[in-house]
Amino acid sequence: MTAAVVPFLESMREAAAQARLPGSGLAWLDAARDEAMRAFTEDGLPDQRNELWKYTSLRALARHGFAARDDEAATRGVDIDRLLLPGVDGPCAVFVNGAFRADLSSFEELPQGVRVRSLADALRDDAEPLRFLLAGRAGDDDDGFMLLNRALAADGLLVDVAGGVRAGVPLHVVHAGVAARAATAWHLRSLIELGEGARLDIVEHHVDDAGTGHLANLVCDVNVHERARLDWTIVQRAGEDATLLRRCQVRLHDEAALDLHELELGGKLARHELRVDLAGERSRFDQRGAFALHGRRHVDMEVLVTHRGRDSVSDAIWRGVAGGRARGVVHGRILVQSGADGADGSFYNKNLLLSPDAEIDTRPALEIYADEVKANHGATVGQIDEGMLFYLRSRGVPLDLARHMLVRAFCAVALDGIQPAALREHCEALLAEQLPELAE
């Protein structure tokens, strides 16, 4: 880092200095936050020499300062119906500009044994159980955003499903960005715990008003215990000038399963760093994802799947489509640790470029240190198949519609499994909405 004033860093340091974070005054928490801020001040933002940030530059971001909070986040009027996805009526946790909104959230339909709270509330009630989460040892690969999150996280979502409990209804988690007096940065730390044999469905929605310019830095730890299963659908529609950084660290114990569907549509910069640790025997991770980007959107999927348990399975399929001057990055890594004999991992990514100025960088990688392992990966970047296009047109389908049909078909594998059907149809409609702009 140069000695020149970097607005982003300055604004983060200021945020730390004036912070009135929940839990302030607790010695262990203050110390952890101070330590993280010190480390961030030293390290700064990751740059492109970092392999994990090779194709995503933060130089533009570094030139922006952000307000430390939106003082009206807790009271702003928002149109809740616009924030909720169809097909997921029921319990919902709503965050507006980084603040948990009890007035917009409801958990009444959740059965006994499913506990949902905001991090800020939990810190006020009894911070001690959160000590491990918030003051745990820093990881070797903690980057600037992780450190900022440790230093500045003011809220988040804590979900706990007791052993053997099936939530029965999906939990809708909404992260909304609405216009505020200034572009604001917030940092959320969340924890999702599923006890033995528990089941939970989460539908997560990221949605922004146009023109907010906010930055959201979200970190989520997920712990799925023996034989528990988490079904997770993420619909990401960040604003075209919003920055969304997510890091998600999942641990799957024996015979635990995570089934993840992801549709990524927005963001000036939207990054999802997903770490899945298949720690348990016969644990299983399935992922189906698609991104469709137009304009100058930039989405970066950074996926690391680590097989540690014997006979653990991972199966990831990503589809990427980019038009305009959009940029997509997919980095899918499978690491099979010694002892994970019988592991079966695959990561496949196919991409379509719809304009000469769009770019997609995809890098699948395998590292294997165990025996009797099956591991497959593959990645392609191509254009719409001219033979298919002509076939459709020769039957009278106009060029634009023919292209739309082929792009939708291309992404279908990622969306087909989304439940319930109403949500899947909505995702298909969201994708279809992008298509006219994608072609530009």
Added chain:
Amino acid sequence: MLKIENLHARIGGKEILKGLSLQVKAGEVHAIMGPNGAGKSTLGNVLAGRPGYEVTEGTVTFDGANLLGMEPEARAAAGVFLAFQYPVEIPGVNNTYFLRAALNAQRKARGEAELDSVEFLKLVRAKVKDMGMTPELLNRAVNEGFSGGEKKRNEVFQMALLEPRLAILDETDSGLDIDALKQVAAGVNALRSPDRGFLVITHYQRLLDYIVPDFVHVLADGTIVESGDARLARELEAHGYAWVRERRPAEADA
């Protein structure tokens, strides 16, 4: 209906059609026969508007309009249909959805009312029955996992549904066993009508036993070297294409 005059076309810089002229009137079935590499498939592709083919000389009019100036979808809406030699598999695009989009796009282009899903399904079911198609194929992706015979039958089924004015069959008989061939031929024959023209491109005379043409043309080296009636096809079968070249040395060399 279709008037081709002195058509020259090339692909990848190589001239394939070298001055082909042909006229098809409504109600007529014309067979185009010829050896491999003569330009038969090129003719079908040029008429349907496949990108990559360059017309360097000549004209093609369809009902008086310049066919070569039209986009492929406009040709389809005008009534030109090409049954592909190699129908394309399109994973993820549902057959029924595709057919309805195609039919409605054509109807819209012609200023006709679009069919709603109920009307469309009724129509499709009737045509499926006529063609002896397995109805399940409609719920699958376009041609995906279809056998060779199913693909060809699907082409004729699409033709029956879209009711083109000029149907071009590009080696629809290739790769079919005799039962499938008969079914495909029956489907085509059912569509023969006084206001519909056919261009049946085939390598073998076999198909013409079932779809009896009004005219047979022999295409060799990019031009039509011999024309006749259905008997010509049988003579070709008996003597082979070399026979045509021997009979017409002057034209073949021209």
